[in-house]
Amino acid sequence: MRRAPFAPGRVPLMGHALALHRDGLRFLCELRNHGPVTRISIGPRPVHVVNTPEIIRELLTVQARAFDKGAMFDALRVPLGDGLITAAGDRHLSHRRLVQPAFHRDRIARYAHIMAERSRARADGWEPGTTRDLVPEIHRLTLDILLRTLFADPRDPALNAAVEDWLSVKYHSMRLALSPLHAWAERLPLLPGWRPPDAGPLQRLVDVQRRIIGTYRADGRDRGDLLSMLLLAGGPEGGLTDAEVTDELITLFLAGTGTVSASLAWALHEISRRPAVQRRIHDELDTVLGGRPPRFEDLPSLVYTRQVLTEVLRLYPPSWLLMRRAVRPVTLGGVRLAPGDEVFFSPYALHRDPQLYEDPGRFAPDRWPADAAAKAPRHTFLPFGAGSRLCVGEDYAWTELTLALAAFTAHRRLEPAGSTPVRPLVGTVLRPDRLPLTARARTA
Ligand code: HEM
Numbered sequence: 001m002r003r004a005p006f007a008p009g010r011v012p013l014m015g016h017a018l019a020l021h022r023d024g025l026r027f028l029c030e031l032r033n034h035g036p037v038t039r040i041s042i043g044p045r046p047v048h049v050v051n052t053p054e055i056i057r058e059l060l061t062v063q064a065r066a067f068d069k070g071a072m073f074d075a076l077r078v079p080l081g082d083g084l085i086t087a088a089g090d091r092h093l094s095h096r097r098l099v100q101p102a103f104h105r106d107r108i109a110r111y112a113h114i115m116a117e118r119s120r121a122r123a124d125g126w127e128p129g130t131t132r133d134l135v136p137e138i139h140r141l142t143l144d145i146l147l148r149t150l151f152a153d154p155r156d157p158a159l160n161a162a163v164e165d166w167l168s169v170k171y172h173s174m175r176l177a178l179s180p181l182h183a184w185a186e187r188l189p190l191l192p193g194w195r196p197p198d199a200g201p202l203q204r205l206v207d208v209q210r211r212i213i214g215t216y217r218a219d220g221r222d223r224g225d226l227l228s229m230l231l232l233a234g235g236p237e238g239g240l241t242d243a244e245v246t247d248e249l250i251t252l253f254l255a256g257t258g259t260v261s262a263s264l265a266w267a268l269h270e271i272s273r274r275p276a277v278q279r280r281i282h283d284e285l286d287t288v289l290g291g292r293p294p295r296f297e298d299l300p301s302l303v304y305t306r307q308v309l310t311e312v313l314r315l316y317p318p319s320w321l322l323m324r325r326a327v328r329p330v331t332l333g334g335v336r337l338a339p340g341d342e343v344f345f346s347p348y349a350l351h352r353d354p355q356l357y358e359d360p361g362r363f364a365p366d367r368w369p370a371d372a373a374a375k376a377p378r379h380t381f382l383p384f385g386a387g388s389r390l391c392v393g394e395d396y397a398w399t400e401l402t403l404a405l406a407a408f409t410a411h412r413r414l415e416p417a418g419s420t421p422v423r424p425l426v427g428t429v430l431r432p433d434r435l436p437l438t439a440r441a442r443t444a
Contacts, residue, residue: 004037004048004335015041017180024178024426025320028346032353037333040344043180044187047323048335050345053356053379055333059343060387063330069389070325070342071186072177079169079202081243083251084392088327093388098240099248100392102229108395110224111149112296115400118145119407120293126408128441131417134268135261135435138404142261143167145400150249151212152225162208163253166201175427177323202250209246217242226252256393259318262431263397264404266316267309269422270363271405272414272437277365280304282442285410294406302402307365309401313383315363318429320348322385347382348430356380413440 009019019027020042031038032051040047050056059067068088077086087095101107122141126132147160176182213231222228230245240248271278281304285294288301299306323344326337337343352360357367357380384391391397408414416422417436425433 002334002336004039005035006039006041007031007034007049010041013043013184014180015043015045017042017178020178025348025424025430028321028349029352032349037335042178043183045180045183045342047342047344048332048337050333050343051349052333053350056345056350056382057379057386059324059332059345060385060389063332064387064389066326066328066330067324067343068327070177070323072323075176079199080254081247081250083247083249085251085255095240095244095248096388096392098233099230101233102226103392103396105395107224107226107229108399109296111226111396112399112403114148115145116294116403116407118148119404123407123411126412126439128412128439131436131438133434133436135265135432138261138264138268138435139257141404142257142264142400146253146256149396150226150252152223152228156208156212158208159212162201162205166205166250167253167257169201177321205250206246209249210242213242213245252393255391256396258429258431260397260400262318262429263309263312263316263401264408265432265435267312267401267405268408268414268437269416269432269435270312270315271308271409272416274363277308277363278409278413281308281405281409282413285406289406289410294403294410296399299399299402302406303370304365305402305405306398307368307370309398309405310368310381311363311365314351314357314381315361316424316430317347317351317383318431319383319385320426320430321346347385350380350382411442413442414438415440 007016010016011018016027020040028049031040031049036050036052036055038049038051040049050059069086073086080086082091084092084095084099119141122137122144126137143163147163151159212227216223216227216231220232222232227245227249230240230248233239271281284302284304288294288298294302321344323342325343326339326341328339330337332343351357354360378386384394384397415438417438420434422432422435425431
């Protein structure tokens, strides 16, 4: 049985943490040069990094039951509760079965009109000739859409404030996973390790949600929203308790906002810099929509728009680094892992592997044949993960991204504003640091 080689560049006490902090994206891409499975260390903590699509697939599908999500998710359970993202084993399986129907195609068709209407309202407020930083704009839009699809009526005035307040607490989950100090603190309990952030905002959010859940439970009506589905899941027996529903809601706030807003921001960034791509999107929107707002039924016809979004998710997968931890002895890619061993893999590095994609750094929507973009190969294209932990919100995200992109581009031409380059920020998600764009009337 092989042992995975350590990647070069390890330094005392820190391991590879400095390289990860300095330029983590490049560091992860270079690891493939050292073997299909390599070892790095974060302070004293060794981590196996899996670099080929075949072994990543083995990790996520065939061997999935030998792994849970790892130390970062243990820590996140304190401020987030134990929703789908953090849940392990049988709890994950049973919750997944109960939450999944809320994301069924029929339900997403209902949410689509909210997505289209809210996107249009926000885009319409952007006058031609004016410049905006789209990063905060899009953050507000995705939060607005999530709130309105989660809670149909009545919108509780305290809810918005409670969610904003809670989202503003920085959970720094990725920093936690990559911190050598945290890794040392696990071994040397006298060091100040990670402490859960201020519990006040979480408690306020839980209180507001409990009150809303109480109202829904009282009449048992299906209001057509996500919360109704979570409450109705499983029928009279075997459904989710109020506390479990609260955890799932909080998980959806976290999983369903930053990811979508990062992708939409990258899409607008790329489109604004490429007049030819923008023209083809305009042509497609004109042909398919003929000036009317987009609907859920239009999605299959917006083929080029889908190709553009697929290429955006290839180049900028919001979940740039994902992780697992062995829960029993297991062999992965010929390497023996013991319980507790951690494994990382990077969709970002995978998507930029020259063995898998020709000229991988180039933004080229045409690399996705029109009918293949809708079913891009699962093992070389992993923005939504794979296997039993595949993103439950994938269809929701495609729908929102397509409708929002259509709303922002249909009636205006976008141009980059200013000369400061837009840079990637690698936090919990990969997003642009800022996105100043100028809107122009399309006839101009
Ligand atoms: C472009 C947008 C999105 C991207 C790129 C994305 C990406 C991902 C990825 C990679 C995973 C798997 C993580 C892993 O294997 O460790 C995941 C899981 C998850 N996502 Fe998404 N996501 C997006 C949007 C959404 C939305 C809109 C929602 C809900 C409204 C959502 C809810 C979830 C949940 C609940 C999980 C956990 C699933 C499980 O473990 O069973 N995501 N997402």
